[in-house]
Amino acid sequence: MAWALEIHNLAVSAGAEPVVRGVSLQLREAECLTVLGESGSGKSIMAQAVMGTLPPGLRMSGEIAVWGRRSPQPRWGHQVAMLPQEPWLALSPAMRLQPQVAEVAHFVRGQAWPAADAEAGEALQQLQLEPARRKYPHQISGGMAQRVAFAATRAAGAQLLIADEPTKGLDAALRGQIGQLLLSHLQPGQALLTITHDVALARQLGGNVAVMLDGQVVEQGPASQVLQRPRHAYTQALVQADAAHWPRLARPLRSGAAPVVQAQGLAKSFGREPVFANVDLALAEGEIVAITGPSGCGKTTLGHMLLGLVAPDRGTVRRTRQRPHAFQKLYQDPPAAFAPQRSIGDSLDDLIKLHQLSSAESQSLMQELKLDANLLARLPSEVSGGELQRFALLRILLLKPDFLFADEPTSRLDPITQQRTMQLLCASTAAHQWAMLLVTHDAALADKAAHRRAAVAFG
Structure with a gap:
């Protein structure tokens, strides 16, 4: 041959x-x-x-x-x-x-x-x-x-x-x-x-x-x-x-944790295609709630409703925090989160200057996320998908939101980096008491990282 x-x-x-x-x-x-x-x-x-x-x-x-x-x-x-x-x-x-x-x-x-x-x-x-x-x-x-x-x-x-x-x-x-x-x-x-x-x-x-x-x-x-x-x-x-072998990552919830976002009776259709109906969902401080389901079933649409990016056909969403930039999304496709013609370092510096954040904390997080400083000079298209996803996570961690919609946050990471990243996400959720909606196809990851799974009937 x-x-x-x-x-x-x-x-x-x-x-x-x-x-x-x-x-x-x-x-x-x-x-x-x-x-x-x-x-x-x-x-x-x-x-x-x-x-x-x-x-x-x-x-x-x-x-x-x-x-x-x-x-x-x-x-x-x-x-x-x-x-x-x-x-x-x-x-x-x-x-x-x-x-x-x-x-x-x-x-x-x-x-x-x-x-x-x-x-x-x-x-x-x-x-x-x-x-x-x-x-x-x-x-x-x-x-x-x-x-x-x-x-x-x-x-x-x-x-x-x-x-x-x-x-x-x-x-x-x-x-x-x-x-x-x-x-x-x-x-x-x-x-x-x-x-x-x-x-x-x-x-x-x-x-x-x-x-x-x-x-x-x-x-x-x-x-x-x-x-x-x-x-x-x-x-x-x-x-x-494999995630099935991980230890439990979700930290115990504090007693009396206040709600961060509450949704009641949500329904959505695109044209004649129903996505979901009568969804009730609440997330409290420090709580991680996982949603699983097949690709294209409406998981991302639900997350966008909680962020206020998509309006429901019926139902209401109540957000108890109004701090600027308090509601954030970790994108499934990291190129969507970066300006394609600016280096990763320039984009990161823009964020730090705009929100008066700590450069020292950024450097510390880069080490924790195993991100080489040489990558900062590259454009988003010049690094791997997994590296770009970790830079997106770094920006989220710097902002310390009240609510994070993590849409398949580890789908571009190898199993070892995936575990390390989820450990950091779960620890940060507990430390800063934000609420996180975790969308994943991996049932074992959901069981290890989330406090509970949301019962949502899609389709």
Whole structure:
């Protein structure tokens, strides 16, 4: 069989700072390779090097060959296609969903438009997105956007498919479905490279696994060997870091805690589609309430109502605190929270100056969140999704809100960083006595981090 991908001694640096160091990997035709590792370990930078899309300012050395072709870069769409980590950056806000998928088959593969449109409709139906096919990206959830981006990427029919965190923000059933669709790409003349922190997905895909830490591959081999009998200490910790194994994170509530936000009789529909009805929900000081449910069921809409961003069709929301900026949101898709053309450091400095916050506290939180100071000079698009999510969390922690709507706050983080981040969120909630509504697809995480789950009938 032919080599689909050969990487030899790949190094990527940002100035004097090494980002990827001495990575060598190989992937054969009709096989899959899964790269596991924590946020910021260099996984996505390695994939961008393969695609030839490294951000400006990053320098690369070493050799990369895609289907034996070393130079120039492989033809996008035909030889190689990439499912990006952030679906919002891959979808046009001005186009409905089905045409976005159809135009890939039309322009990349040369299909006649009627056939491309029919294929796109079938792909969206297969991903349980048929009711949303005429919507725009801003009208769907993050998990739904991830599935649309997957359908569009797959429509290119590229020989080498690179999937960067394809299951983030999805419930267990949809994660399994995406895994099956990825496996369907393993045909003669095709190959699959998956970048993920989802150990369950790596198990499902099988094939070979490489584990990255601090820009280096620390362990690689058959998935059955690496995931069942890991040798490296980091791999062992990664495999064992499932939320089901965590200690209880929610701190005991203070007696007589006052309510922060109260909702009564909430109902919402979009057109003829009912989202929920007769929802009663109250959150007190220091309380963490979790909401779980499938992607696109209305969890985010409910959180937006508590923030005052969406008006209910019926019912009332009472907020007992009126302090400026007292109600905050930690976005599921962190690019939505950052100005794309300003460096992360400039955005953070703006916040500190505007609200007269502590620079020393910001530096301390960066250390606690394992954020390197060198990242401050980069644009939001030049760091990983997990790093950007932690910067978003840092800003929230500096503001010390009265109410925090945390919408899938750890979906872009590896299991180890996820646990560390949730420990910090739960400790901060108790220390500052804010209330937190936690939206998550992970039932085990909800049980460990929340005081209770809200009983909401969606749909």
